[in-house]
Amino acid sequence: MSSVSAEDLAEDFSMFDIELNDAELVDKLKDLCMILRFDSSSLVDEWVAFSHTHKNVALSMESLEQFEREKLNRKSQKHKTPNVKREKQKVYDISSIEELIDGNEADDLLNAYSTPATKGKNKRLHTTPESVTNKRVMGVTGSPSVPYSPRSLPSPVGTPSQKYTSRSNKGDVVCKFGDMTTNTWQGCGSENCTVELYDRDNAVTTNFKYMFQKYTDKAHVLNDIIEDLGYELQNANLIENFSHVALPLQETITVAGRVCCDGNGRMNSQSVMLEGSVETSAGKRVSLLLSNLKEYSLFPGQTISVEGMNSTGAKLVVNKLYEGVLLPFNESEDIETNKPLHIMTTAGPYFTSDNLSLNPLMDFLQVLIKEKPDVCIFFGPFLDGRHEQILNGMDGMDATYEEFFQTIIHTIIERTTPLKTQLVFVPSQRDVHHECVYPQPPYQITDIPKQQLERVHFVSDPSTLNINGVIFGLTASDILFHLGAEEISWPVAGSDRLARLCKHTLTQHNYYPLYPPADEMNIDYEYFEQFAKMQITPDVLILPSDLRFFVKDVAGCVCINPGRLTKGQAGGTYCKMVIQPRTTNKTGSNSGVAKETKAQIIKL
Numbered sequence: 372m373s374s375v376s377a378e379d380l381a382e383d384f385s386m387f388d389i390e391l392n393d394a395e396l397v398d399k400l401k402d403l404c405m406i407l408r409f410d411s412s413s414l415v416d417e418w419v420a421f422s423h424t425h426k427n428v429a430l431s432m433e434s435l436e437q438f439e440r441e442k443l444n445r446k447s448q449k450h451k452t453p454n455v456k457r458e459k460q461k462v463y464d465i466s467s468i469e470e471l472i473d474g475n476e477a478d479d480l481l482n483a484y485s486t487p488a489t490k491g492k493n494k495r496l497h498t499t500p501e502s503v504t505n506k507r508v509m510g511v512t513g514s515p516s517v518p519y520s521p522r523s524l525p526s527p528v529g530t531p532s533q534k535y536t537s538r539s540n541k542g543d544v545v546c547k548f549g550d551m552t553t554n555t556w557q558g559c560g561s562e563n564c565t566v567e568l569y570d571r572d573n574a575v576t577t578n579f580k581y582m583f584q585k586y587t588d589k590a591h592v593l594n595d596i597i598e599d600l601g602y603e604l605q606n607a608n609l610i611e612n613f614s615h616v617a618l619p620l621q622e623t624i625t626v627a628g629r630v631c632c633d634g635n636g637r638m639n640s641q642s643v644m645l646e647g648s649v650e651t652s653a654g655k656r657v658s659l660l661l662s663n664l665k666e667y668s669l670f671p672g673q674t675i676s677v678e679g680m681n682s683t684g685a686k687l688v689v690n691k692l693y694e695g696v697l698l699p700f701n702e703s704e705d706i707e708t709n710k711p712l713h714i715m716t717t718a719g720p721y722f723t724s725d726n727l728s729l730n731p732l733m734d735f736l737q738v739l740i741k742e743k744p745d746v747c748i749f750f751g752p753f754l755d756g757r758h759e760q761i762l763n764g765m766d767g768m769d770a771t772y773e774e775f776f777q778t779i780i781h782t783i784i785e786r787t788t789p790l791k792t793q794l795v796f797v798p799s800q801r802d803v804h805h806e807c808v809y810p811q812p813p814y815q816i817t818d819i820p821k822q823q824l825e826r827v828h829f830v831s832d833p834s835t836l837n838i839n840g841v842i843f844g845l846t847a848s849d850i851l852f853h854l855g856a857e858e859i860s861w862p863v864a865g866s867d868r869l870a871r872l873c874k875h876t877l878t879q880h881n882y883y884p885l886y887p888p889a890d891e892m893n894i895d896y897e898y899f900e901q902f903a904k905m906q907i908t909p910d911v912l913i914l915p916s917d918l919r920f921f922v923k924d925v926a927g928c929v930c931i932n933p934g935r936l937t938k939g940q941a942g943g944t945y946c947k948m949v950i951q952p953r954t955t956n957k958t959g960s961n962s963g964v965a966k967e968t969k970a971q972i973i974k975l
Contacts, residue, residue: 375404379411379864386855386868387419388919388938389430399435407442412863416856417442426759427724427939534940535723535731538974541942546972548922548929548948556947557743558713558792564745566793566828566838569701575831575902578815581808581895592896593629593886597648600674600695600880601627607696610676616647617655619684626687627651627676629886630669633658638671638859645677645687658686661861667692668860668871672886673879695878697926698908700963701842709952712839715739717936717945718750718847718915719799720758721779724939727760727768731937732779734975735945736786742947746838747792750847750915751799753779761803772804780816784823795828795836799847800891809848809883809894810902833882833903841950841964844909846882851916851932853889870923873912873930880905910964911950920944922970927963933972942975 377397384391391397404414418430421438428434568574601613604627614624628645632638643659646652659677661667669675678691721732739747754761754772765775780796787794798811806812813829830836833846854872876884881904888894911929920934934944948970 375401375409375411375414377401380414382864383411383415384430386918387415391430395432396430396435399432403435403439403442406439535937535942538942540974541734543974544971545944545974546920546922548924548971549969556713556949557741558745563710564712564793564839566746566795566836568830569835569837569842570906573901573904573906574834575810575812575898578806578812579898581806581898584895584897589896592900594649594654595900596881597627597629597646597674598650601648601651601676603696603880604674604676604693608676608693610693613647613651613676615655616645616652616657616687617681617684619682620680621682623678623680623690625676625678626657627674628656630673630675631656631671638669638857640859640861643669643859645675657681657684660686660688663688663690664692664861666861666866668694668858668866668875670854670858670875670885672884673875695875697877698880698905700908700910700927701837701840711952712746712841712950713742713744713947714746714748714838714911714950715742715744715945715947716748716750716913716931716933718933719752719801719936720755721753721936722755722758723937723941724758727758727765729779729782731942731975732783734942735936736783738945738975739787739792740790743790744792744947746795747787748795748797748843748845748913749783750797750845750913751805751832752801752803752847753799754803756801756803776802776804776814777816780814781819784819784827788823791826793826793828793838795830795845797830797834797845797847798832800832800893807893808898809888809892810898811847831902835906835909840953841911842907842909844882844905844912846913847915848883848892849916850876850883850885851914851918853885853892855918856889857885867923869918869921869932870925870930873914873923873925873928876914877905877908877912877925877928908963911948911968920946920972922946922948922972924965927965929963929965929968929970931970936975944972944974946970946972 377391380397380400381391391400400414403409404411407414407417409417418438421441422428422430422434425434425437568576604610605613610625612625613627614620616626616628618624626645626647628647630638631644631646633642633644636642640661643661644656645659646656647654660679663679673694675695676693677687677689678693679687679689681687715738717735721735722728723731753776756762760766761772765772768775770778783794796814798805798814800807800809800811805814809832811832813831816829819827830845832848833844836843836845851869851872854875855868858872858875860866860868860871876882881899883892883894883899883903908926908928911931912925913931913933915935916932917935918932921930921932923930929948931946931948933946936943936945948968950964951967951969953964953967
């Protein structure tokens with residue numbers, strides 16, 4: 372295995388906002404790659420998983436040594452042959468059967484006539500996990516609903532994190548997009564600003580019943596995705612027709628299907644398979660040989676079209692790859708305004724990891740009051756299921772999850788009342804108090820003053836919004852992180868990985884194209900088909916993620932990861948942007964707002 376360079380390690384760790392400034396750490400990481408036979412990206416993936424398991428432990432020599440010990444122990448245990456002691460089976464007759472009935476061996480006799488129970492650590496498929504605390508702790512339905520009353524609710528109490536209060540980089544601009552020389556950042560409030568759903572008929576507006584999904588219905592939805600995107604690929608690339616994926620032919624054919632892996636592990640270039648639709652291929656699969664391609668980028672669940680030869684019916688040698696096409700931008704005549712649109716956006720968690728103090732949120736609201744944006748978009752989680760104190764039931768606070776959440780939302784509304792800024796709230800599956808399903812219904816908030824209802828908008832995850840004629844695509848699911856963990860690409864270097872992940876979302880025409888989804892994602896595919904698809908390419912796509920913050924122009928769409936408002940015990944980042952009045956090209960068609968957009972990612 373070729374040695375890993377320091378540049379590769381620095382680039383891969385920077386994706387998770389981890390800087391390698393210590394030469395000794397770099398040398399240790401190189402040694403680990405050699406010992407564990409990892410490449411750079413695999414080592415980073417393993418380290419991130421280790422760090423999350425050990426309460427976000429920082430990268431240091433001590434933590435790397437612990438990481439090495441655990442990996443080597445697992446490796447050695449994996450190859451051990453268990454020493455199974457065989458016991459001699461006792462034979463009973465009519466005179467000795469009473470001993471069995473009276474003794475502890477009754478259970479053994481019963482097991483002899485039934486299916487043995489699963490022992491050890493064998494994987495149990497399609498069952499409820501024994502421990503679900505990492506996804507959902509306690510439901511809101513366990514306690515009665517209490518009407519909101521600011522006086523009746525306890526004030527969030529907590530000592531601010533010392534690391535957070537002592538930060539020295541607050542207000543620093545860490546990422547820029549567009550020409551900043553002639554730009555006014557301060558907005559004018561919500562005057563002449565309209566926020567509405569792009570298509571109310573295809574948006575989740577209320578709670579719905581889930582967990583009633585049938586396997587046949589799910590299979591139909593997944594098959595429809597292949598057929599719909601296959602039709603788009605066929606028209607865009609002038610393909611006459613698609614062939615059966617597993618039919619042996621001694622000529623070049625073109626097929627379409629969904630990328631999948633031949634096993635349960637992480638997909639690699641040798642394990643890529645293509646599953647055809649029921650209509651063209653009866654749902655059959657075929658292995659893909661990618662060695663003839665100069666470049667590719669694939670992930671499980673991606674619908675693609677390939678051209679090649681399948682002489683045996685078992686392996687298709689790919690010569691050409693069609694990855695996907697973009698939907699058109701919005702062409703309708705919307706609200707006309709000559710004023711620029713000022714937007715701010717941030718994503719939870721809103722507490723540092725060591726307490727439940729609202730100081731980070733209050734600091735952001737101070738910035739909000741100063742900047743006076745037309746619209747501010749808040750992404751969940753507000754009550755993060757990964758926060759240790761929330762997992763422990765918020766010890767010391769006399770309030771339910773729902774009451775605490777309503778306190779936070781009413782605080783935001785009250786503090787911004789003089790601004791008249793439009794407020795948009797997007798839920799997250801990491802919220803312990805809310806429905807854990809994707810698509811996710813909007814937050815349900817009670818007792819909002821009538822005069823505030825026009826400027827407060829609770830939308831679903833995902834959502835497509837029309838703000839003064841600019842189309843915004845929003846989702847709080849960390850699709851970038853999940854795609855990055857499963858995607859394979861060639862060549863390894865030379866392309867913008869984050870922009871590539873964003874483009875996958877746009878070309879697959881839905882907000883969560885990965886299949887199978889990540890373990891933390893609970894997707895109801897019946898509702899997914901109606902509410903999670905993109906009908907057009909959004910002008911601005913906001914994808915909050917644990918990956919490094921960015922603002923990028925991806926095929927005319929402005930893709931943004933604002934980062935998290937807090938990261939561990941430290942402050943995080945938020946985004947502010949200005950979109951100048953839209954201009955159309957000579958043909959009169961819309962080509963996005965990338966040229967009219969200026970944006971900054973700023974440290975809290």
